[in-house]
Structure formats: C-alpha cells, structure tokens
Amino acid sequence: MVVLLVMTGFSLQSHSQTRANQVKAVFLFNFAQFVDWPANSFSSPTSPFVIGILGNDPFGFYIDKVIEGEKVDSHPIVVQRYNDADDIRNCNILFTSKSYSAIKNLQNRSILTVGDQNDFAADGGMIRFFIENNKIKLQINLKAAKAASLNISSKLLRLADVIE
Amino acid sequence: MRVIMLVCGTVLVLTCTAFLFYEYITYRDITKRELQTLGQVTASNSTAALAFDSKEDADEILQALKLQKHIVVALLFDKDGKLFASYPLSVSPENVPSSIGKYGYRFTGKFIEGFEPVTQGDERLGTLFLRSDTKAIYQRFVLYGIIALAFILLSFVFAYLLSKRLQASISDPILELADKAKIVSDKKDYSIRAEKKTGDEIGTLTDAFNHMLTQIQIQNDEINALNANLEQKVVIRTRELQKANNSLSEQNEFIQTIIDSSVDVIAVFDKDFNCLVANKQAANIYGNKKDELVGSNLLKTFPAIKETNLIANVEKAFKGETVYDHVYKSVIPGHFFQNFFIPLKNDKDVVDRVLIIAHDITSIIGANEELKQLNAELEKSNRDLEQFAYVASHDLQEPLRKIQIFSELSTKNLQHQDIAKRYLEKIQSSAKRMTDLIKAVLNYSRLSKSSNEFTNVDLNEVMRNMQVDFELLIEEKKAIIKCDPLPLVKGIPLQLNQLFLNLFSNSMKFSEKQPEITVTSSIISPDQAQGFGKNGTSYHQIVFSDNGIGFDQQYAEQVFSIFQRLHSNDQYAGTGIGLALCKKIVENHSGYISVKSDQGKGTSFFIYLPVTQSDDNVQPAQSNIVATKI
Helix, strand or coil, X not given: CHXXXXXXXXXXXXXXXXHHHHHHXXXXXXXXXXXXXXXXXXXXXXXXXXXXXXXXXXCCHHHHHHHCCCEECCXXXXXXXXXXXXXXXXXXXXXXXXXXXXXXXXXXXXXEEEECCCCHHHHCCCEEEEEECXXXXXXXXXXXXXXXXXXXXXXXXXXXXXXX | CHHHHHHHHHHHHHHHHHHHHHHHHHHHHHHHHHHHHHHHHHHHHCHHHHHCCCHHHHHHHHHHHHHCCCEEEEEEEECCCCEEEEECCCCCHHHCCCCCCCEEEEEECCEEEEEEEEEECCEEEEEEEXXXXXXXXXXXXXXXXXXXXXXXXXXXXXXXXXXXXXHHHHXXXXXXXXXXHHHHHHHCCCCCXXXXXXXXXXXXXXXXXXXXXHHHHHHXXXXXXXXXXXXXXXXXXXXXXXXXXXXXXXXXXXXXXXXHHCCCEEEEEECCCEEEEECHHHHHHHCCCHHHHCCCEHHHHCHHHHHCHHHHHHHHHHCCCCEEEEEEEXXXXXXXXXXXXXXEECCCCCEEEEEEEEEECHHHHHHHHHHHHHHHHHHHHHHHHHHHHHHHHHHHHHHHHHHHHHHHHXXXXXXXXXXXXXXXXXXXXXXXXXXXXXXXXXXXXXXXXXXXXXXXXXXXXXXXXXXXXXXXXXXXXXCEEEECCCCEEEECHHHHHHHHHHHHHHHHHCCCCCCEEEEEEEEECCCCCCCCCCCCCCEEEEEXXXXXXXXXXXHCCHHHCCCCCCCCCCCCCCCCCHHHHHHHHHHHCCCEEEEEEECCCEEEEEEEEECCHHHHCCCCCCCCCCCEEC
C-alpha cells in the first residue's frame, strides 16, 4: 500500500524534479566515498552500510538500483526506510525531507545527516542539498560533522558551501 | 699521430653516442613517469568534482595544468565516457580521442598520451586523458648533442696537442725502427742495424731489434748452408734414380725383346678376355698391330672364338689348372696350335690372369696330313700290288698252263707232225700273249708320277696325235669323231696321249656298228665337284662318249681294275689293263674318272682334270669343232 502510494507520488513528480531526485540519490551514494566513519560504526567488517530515508522517500526504486551490489570497503550497502526517528538503529547516512528538528535526537551518533530543508544545515544538519543555477549544490555544516566524529574529505569540502 | 687521433675520435664519438642514447631512453622514461604522476594527481583531485557533478571544480583543477607547459590537452570524462571538463576550456576536435582507450601512457609521434582512471575508494568515477608534447625531450636532446660535440672537439684538440708532444719522444724512434724493418724485409739485407739514441724502453726495443736481426742473419746463413747441402743430395739421389731407372728399362726392354723374339705366341688375358700382354708373334699370327692387340678384347676381335675350346681352356686355367691342348684348330683358317694355358696368380694368391703360349704346329700338321696321304697312297698301292699279284698269277698262269699242256701234247704227238705243228702254234700264240701281258704289266707299273715331267699339255694336240695314230683303223671302221675344243692342262704328255689312246681304242674295239665317238669339254665348279674333288678346286670335265656295245652299269667300278675283263679274250682281244691304266693316269694327274654305260647303246667316260692357274684362262686357239669324218 505504501509502495503503491510512493509509486503514485513518484509518477506525479515533474521531470526536472525526478532528475534532481536521481542526482540526489547518486550523491547520497557518493557521500559514502568521501566521508570516513569511525571504526566503531560497524559491528563487523561485513555488517551492512545503511543509507536510511526518514519520512517521505523522493527516490523510490532508483536509489535501490544505484546501490545494488555496491559496497563501502567490505560493507554491502542497503537502503532502509523509516517513518519515525525512533525506528532508526544502525544507520550511516540518513536522508530526510523533514526539518532538522525531526532528527535532533540523533546528533551524538555517527550518522551523516542529509536534508534539503532551507535551514537544515544551519539548524545542525550536516549536509544540505540546494539548487543554484539549476544545479544541485551542497551546503556542509563541518562543525556538526566533526561533533559526530565524521571526517569529510577536503575534496568534497572544496566544492561545497561550508558553514561553521 | 693519425692513429692516435683516430682512436681518440672513435672512442669519444662512441662514448658520446652511448651517453646520448642512454640519456634519450632515460629521459623518455622519466617524461612518461612524470606525465603518469601528473595524471594520477589530477585524477585524484577530480574525483569529487565528478562525484558531485561540479564542472566548475573540474575546470579549476584542469586549468591548473597551465603551469605544465608541455601539456597540450587534458580531458576529463565521466563514468559514461561523456566529456565532462577540458583543458584548455575549448578543445579542437582533433585533440579529442574518438574513444576511451586502455589505461596507461604511450608515445604517439610527437606526443606522449595516456588515460588515467578516476576512482574514489572502490568507485570508478570517470577517466582522465592527458596529452603531452615531446618537444621538451628533443630540446633537451639537442642541448645534450651540442654539449657532446663541444666536448669531442675539445678532446680532439687536447689529444692532438698531447700526441704531438709524445711523438717526438716515442713515435719518431719507433717510426725509424719501422723504416729499418721495411728496408730489411725489402732488400733481405740482415746486416742493417738501427741506431740506438736513448736509454729508455725505446732504446731497449732498438737493442732487441738489432739482436733479432743478428739472430736472423745467423739462421739465414745456416738455412742457406742446409739448402745447398740438400740440393746436392737431391742431385745425387736423382742421378741414382735415373741410373736405376735406366737399368730397369734396359732390363724391361731385354725381357720384351726375349718375349717378342719367341716363335710362339705369348699372350696374357684377364677374366674378361682383355689382352694384357701380346708379343710380336701374336701380332704376326693374328694380323694385328701389337699395340692394337694389347688392350683389345679377344671375344670382340674374334667373335668366332666363342665356339672354340680355347675359351673353355682359359676358364679351366682360371681355376688354377695348367692346361695343355696339343692340337687347336685356330679360327684363323689353316692354322693349328699347340696351346699351353698357365694360370697367373696375383699377390693374394688368386688367379686373375692366364698366360697363353701357343706354338704354331701348322707345318707339322701339314706334314702329318701329307704323311697320311702318302700312307693312304702306299696302302692303295699295296692293295693294287696284292690285286696285281693275284691277277697276274691268275692271268699269267693261263697262257703258261696252255704252253705246258700243248708242249706236253706236242711231246706226245711228235710223230704227227701236223698235230705237233698246230700245238706248237698254240704254244707260240700263248707265249706271245704272255709277252703282251708282261709288257702291259710293265707299262702299268712304269707309270710314274714324278712332277718334273708335268708341263702344259694342249689336249687338242693330243686329240690330233691320236687321230693320226688311228688313221687306218678310223678309215677301216668309217668312224665318226666329234670333238669340242679341249683345254690346256698341266700334265705328262705321254700319259695323256696314252689315256686318250686307250679310251679311243676301247671305243673302236667294243663296237659292232659304225663307231661314233664324241668328245666334249666343260668346266665344273668346286661345288659340283664335291664327292670326288679337292675342296675349292674347279675341274675340266672331258666326256668320251661312244655308241658301242656298252655294259651293265653294275660293272662300272670293276672295269677300272687291272686284268678285269668283261668279255673273253676270244670275243674281244685285250689284256684287261687298258682302263686300269687310264684310271692310274687320271689319278696321277690328281683327277678322277668314272663311267656310265648302257648295254647295247654306248658308254661315256667322264674324265675330271683339275683346272690349274696356268691353264685357267688359257684356251688354246683351236678350230671350233674337230669333226672328222673319214
């Protein structure tokens, strides 16, 4: 029922929105390459690398397709979808369309929080997608990331809009 | 000097070339590695730009390559091979590779270029293409070349100056030594010595050179002396050899002379009947030149020899047996030989040649034949004599018996004068007959055969004499005589006269009507004369035919026997010797006589006399036919 709803919502999106969401899905996956997680984030070398989606899922099956068969080091990538922040267990990257307040409780955990609400980064989220010149850009809250013991590659930082 | 410069130059050029080559290889390698490092750094820097689709960032990274002057073009392709960013910002299409090639760097003409993967962690994000100009390499290379050339030139000048200084102290004395050596070798004058100028190594060398020349001079003298000695020895040895050779060839000639002087044929043959040795006599007999005979093949020269036992004898001799063939009739007509076949062994004790010694016994054989003939004649004469003795005793006894009987009867009838007279007459006639008989026998036995009486006899002349002798009788009996022209033969005139006379008187005697006598003459060939004649001799056939009483053909042989008579003395008077005489005469002339008779019709006597050379072509001029009818 949920899937059907998601599908319907997905089909209703305009073409440019779909394209933007696809790029975001790829970016989510690419973050895994440019961010270092602390070693204790994984219980074992083969435990999954989790990309979580909280609330509304704008990517649909596309993200599943992107991560299909992919690994971060030896960790197979999986996608988990949550309705409530309390459902979140092991998660490495979390995307939410909600405002930062919805995930505020997660701030001490090594989860790379990604969102697209206007003040998401300013409020304490780590990476925000925003659109400029018809391109998806990144805003990074380096302090928040450091607080969560996440090390973001300078290469990523170089092309992002960094706030303290 | 020249040598020094040449060596110097060559070494320098080779060294510089090797150096340049090494430098070229190394620098190429370095350049390639530098480009690779640059590619790796750039690729690593571009990962985020590709991952987060930041063209600005990519451009910025690529434009930084401006500092690397040799980089011509740098292209960044995304995951799907689409051009994402480039340096310079706008790139001419010829600088864009048609497709993404294999990773790694390679030289392509004027450029080094290569593809570098752009990866972050395990993730391949795209590809970087770099193309670098090689001008830098060549520029550097030209620089190296110029330095090398300058170095070579400098070294050359230095070498020249150095060698010039050294030449005065080292090269000059050595060159002088070399000149002296050349003079020595050209003129073969080992008395020349080099002048010692310094006490250093060159001086020692000069001493050594002079010492060597002294040694050579001594050795040369020794060699010359030895040579002269050797030459003399060779001359002496040659003379000895010549002498030995001469005596050997003399000996050889002597042996050859002995062999050639042999009256026997001496020849040696090998197994294939090739003649290895033949003496003069062999050449004489076989009618060949000696040189042609030696080396020729017997079977080829005389194919007829294959059929003779000479071959068998030679083969027997090859088995090691000495063969003696006491009579061998040669394939050369009329030659007889006594042959010895002597096996000759080689040094391995194998018979490989056969010596044939052939003694010509033709004359002995001839004499033998003659002897045989004489013997036959003697035997015949003996037989004749026996017959003669028998017949004589018989025929001569007949009148004797008569004389005995009638003389007895006369003694008994002395009183009857008439009877006695008749008996005495009978005795007288018997005595006369006896005289006749004895005369005839004497005649027969006197027929000689001595050849010195042989002369050319014209048978026409004989015929004419005969006709003259019988003139009266011919006239009386009115005989008809026909005669062909007759030949000229070799014979004893008296005997031939007697032959014709006897045959003629026979014909006249044994006739009861008018006698008709025909004499014909022809020549018969040796072939026709076979059966009685000698081989190869032609004969005159003279046929004496009459129309007389004839006789039974069964007596044809008998009539020629002495005292053989077919008729009683009363019927036809005669001694019985006439035809025997005829036969003997014809045989004396190496001829043959036969008779053909038909009783009551006539008789033909066939006389065959050999045609001799002298009368062969001589036909005496004579009237065609002497047909006398008187």
